Amino acid sequence: MLVHICCSVDSHFFLQKLQQAYPKERLVGFFYDPNIHPFSEYELRLLDVKRSCDKLGIPLHVGAYNYEGWIEAVRGLEKEPEKGKRCLVCFDNRLEETARKALELGEKVITTTLLTSPKKSLDQLGNALRLIADRYHLEIAVPDFRKGGGTQEQFALAKEAMLYHQDYCGCIFALSVQRQQQQRWADELSSPLRPQILPSSIEARTVLYEKVMECEAQKIPFKLVREKFLNYRLLRAWVKNSEKEVVPSYVLFYSTCKKEKIKANIEFINEGVGFLSKEEARFIALETFNTLANTHYETLKEMLQNPPTVEIEMAVRNAIMKLSFASLTPLIVLDEVNVGAYELFLQSKTYHDIRENLVFIS
Template identity: 75%
Template sequence: MLVHICCSVDSHFFLKKLAQKYPQESLQAFFYDPNIHPFSEYRLRLLDVKRSCQTLGIVLHEGAYNYEGWLEAVRGFENEPEKGKRCTICFDNRLEETAKKALELGENVITTTLLTSPKKSLSQLENALATIARKYGLESVAPDFRKQGGTQEQFALAKEAMLYHQDYCGCSFALRVQREQQKRWVDELSSPLRPQVLPSSIEERIALYEKVMDYEAEATPFRLMREKFLNYRLLRGWVRKSEGSVLPSYILFYSTCKKERIKSKIEFIAEGVGYFAKEEARFLSLECFNAIAHARYDSVKEMLQNPPTIACEIRVREAICGRFSFSLSPLIVLDEVEMGGYELCVESKSYPDIRENLVLIG
């Protein structure tokens, strides 16, 4: 039997149940999900599926990431609701590739872990499976493992195995609607302005789960613990001297302004820090930043191309604004800080978020 895999939370439970229900079947897994966007999210889900299949002893095959082909398939149905026509097309797209892979591997039965997802329609999936299977001369099975507390068992198993529990199906169209209903910003679809790993980003999660796999391979005891925190994203920003051109500038993490653009002047400079008359903004000379951060940047341009870590930026903020005060004042690094007028633009978002931390035990 070839099992189409959508994510580790669904597949870990589904594969265990399948093995119990069909003990005579040899199970193989197929990860084909070109609907997942962005590609970094695809990589993260595939990484955790590999981890799950390795634990269960299931052979995993990966299909191509044909996102352009998937977009073309659902063109015109972007505004369909969850469980609507777009979902049917999406199921057909993924299950047809599963059927082709089954023929290639010599398997004669197909199914999908999507059947365990509480947000998906069982009848929609059953019909899609049956139709695709008939088209390719295969059999299909669509067991309902959700009933009799199955969904609760599934989530408990995922928590015990510390699997990556995503909170959207992967489709960017469904994600936008979901975030609008939650009144949350869609940070999954944003990218950093600089080559930097941001807190609670997909890239940070990939690094975390790679470490998880290393610790599991080494049999190192650990737990994944969730943490609430204030997250931040810089959307755009720049600085220029009054009546002058834009200056190379580096805006530190948590820099927040009430207004997008502010014109004012530096009132005084102390130890390489210029104090702006508005928005409690402070301008740091590159020499000042290097001294606090123990860095060796020759220019702000170099800093933009090879940015410090967020942890380093926060340490500099604590040194400038005080260790025990949570500051959102704009902190901007310039090559040189001079008296006079400046225009400052900072467009950013600060929002409550949750991230996972890896805690070693013992």
């Protein structure tokens, strides 16, 4: 039986239930989900599906990430609601590729872990499976493992196995609607221009689950614990000097301004830090940053191309502000800091967020 897999939370439960319901069937997994956006999220979900399949001893095949083909297939259906026409086309897109893979592998039965997702319609999925199977002369399995407390068991198994539990279906359209309903910023749709891993980003979660896999391989006891925190994203920024020239600048994490654009003078400089007369902003000389961060940047351009970690940025912020509570004061690094007029443009966003941390058990 070829099992189309959408994510580890669904597949970990569904595959075990299939093993119990069809003890004579050889189960083979097939990850084909070009609907998942962005690509980094696709890679993260695939990483955890591989981890789950390894735990269960299920061989896994991976289809191509044909995002352009999927976008073309759902064109005109972008505003359809969950369980609407776009979902039907999405099911057909993925299940037809599953049927083709089944013929290639010599499998005669197909099914999908989408059947166990509480956000999907069993009737829609069952009908889609039947139509595809008839076209390709295959058989189908359409079990309902949700009933009788199945959904609760599914989430309990995922929590026990510490699987990656995504909080949106996968496609950009469903994500946008869900974040609007939650009144939450969709940070999944933004990435820094500089190569830096930001807190609670998809890249940060990928690093976390790679560490999880290392711990499991080395049999190191651990737990994943969640924490609430104030997250931050820099959207756009620049600094102009008194000659109205844009100068290289690096904005440190948590820098926020009430007004996006300010014109102010550096009133005085103390230990390489220039104090602006507005927004409590401070400009830091690169040499001062290097001293505080124990880095060796020669120019701001080098710093922008190879940025420090957020942890280093926070250490510098704490060293400069010397506060026992969170500081949102704008801190901007320049090659040199001089007394005089400057113009600062800064767009940023702070928001409540949740992240997972790895805790080693002694």
